[in-house]
Amino acid sequence: MTKGTQSFGKRHTKTHTACQRCGKISFHKQKKVCSSCCYPGKKIKTYNWAKKAKRRRTTGTGRMSHLKTIPRRAKHGFREGTTAKSKRAVKSD
16 A cells, blocks of 8 residues: 555545534534634633734624623613613703
8 A cells, every 4th residue: 555646535534524613614523622712612722822813813803792882881880770861851941
């Protein structure tokens, strides 16, 4: 057996498939682990020596559907269940 051209012709199965968390084709079928984000692990894989990779995935690159309302709500101490006073009623008095 040779380890060159003839061996490469036998490679027709896929080892990696799409990851549920990051969407990359990095989820190893047999190991059941994503090589890009370490899914199903709880913490997303990052390295301090890869600053540009951190920038791509950090907070603020997505929708931030919860976090984007926090600064506005923090101004007034996270008050809830109240309604603002009408400005029209105040001016007419």
